[in-house]
Amino acid sequence: MKNVVFIGFMGTGKSCVGRLLAEKISFSFADTDILVEQNCGMSIPEIFAQYGEKYFRSEEKKAVKEAAACSNIVISTGGGVPTFEENMAVLKKNSIIICLCASVNTILQRTKGRNNRPLLNSDKDKVQQLLDKRQPVYKKADFIIDTDDLSPLQIVNEIMLYLKRRKN
Numbered sequence: 001m002k003n004v005v006f007i008g009f010m011g012t013g014k015s016c017v018g019r020l021l022a023e024k025i026s027f028s029f030a031d032t033d034i035l036v037e038q039n040c041g042m043s044i045p046e047i048f049a050q051y052g053e054k055y056f057r058s059e060e061k062k063a064v065k066e067a068a069a070c071s072n073i074v075i076s077t078g079g080g081v082p083t084f085e086e087n088m089a090v091l092k093k094n095s096i097i098i099c100l101c102a103s104v105n106t107i108l109q110r111t112k113g114r115n116n117r118p119l120l121n122s123d124k125d126k127v128q129q130l131l132d133k134r135q136p137v138y139k140k141a142d143f144i145i146d147t148d149d150l151s152p153l154q155i156v157n158e159i160m161l162y163l164k165r166r167k168n
Contacts, residue, residue, distance in 0.1 A: 001025075001167070003068070003095040004159075005075045007082045008138060009131055011110035012100035013147045017155045018076035024156055025163075031076040035063035057084070065090055079130075082137045096166070098159060099141035104128050106148045142166075 004021060006014040015031050022029035033044060036059045040047055047056045060078060064087045067075045075095070081087045082097075091097060102110070104127050138144070143162050147155055 001072075001163070003027075003071065003073050003075060004163070005068075005077060005091045005095040005097050006100055007077050007097060007141055008079065008100040009102070009107055009127075009134065010079045011107040012102045013110075013152060013155060014076040014100055016152050017100060017147070017159075018074045020152050021156045021159060022074035024160065025074075026072075028070065028073045029076070030067040030070070030073055032060060032063040032067060032081060033076075033078050035066060036060055036078075039063065039066075061087060068093065068095065079134065082140070083134055088137070088140070096143070096163070097141045098162075099138045099144045100147050100155070101138065101144060102147050104131065107131075 004018075004025075004027070006018050008014055015033075018031070019029050021027075036047070036056070037043055039062065040059055042050070044056065047059070057080070060081060061084065064077065064081060067073065068090045071094070075091070077087075077091075081091075088097075104124055107127055108124060143159070145155060145158055150158070
């Protein structure tokens with residue numbers, strides 16, 4: 001089976017659902033944000049503060065390539081990863097791309113109190129603008145699922161049904 005890659009806005013459940021799916025299908029799991037932090041030896045907010053977004057995006061591209069080079073892996077990507085065609089080309093080579101989406105209110109509720117989101121400060125208008133800007137690339141996914149009213153297990157079950165249908 002191909003790798004499974006999660007794209008979508010922050011707070012849609014990519015990491016949580018990704019870990020659960022990986023466990024269910026006996027795949028490894030990688031989160032590109034965690035890979036960036038490990039490779040840089042600092043948190044994403046520290047990277048943004050010290051080096052800026054351009055440097056972060058460069059490190060993110062390296063993390064995407066690193067994860068995509070693996071087999072039998074579920075990859076959770078940062079919300080901005082699919083906005084760069086180079087990232088998507090690397091990920092699409094051997095992966096099924098799944099987009100998790102959610103409403104602005106759900107995103108704000110899920111990310112409330114987290115200080116690890118440099119491009120988001122619980123500002124509804126900012127979230128909506130960024131979401132609108134990224135929507136066209138998110139829509140290019142092989143499968144899109146709205147996570148607003150679903151538990152992580154329900155999302156995983158929907159994805160597993162999709163993967164089974166796709167295989168047949």
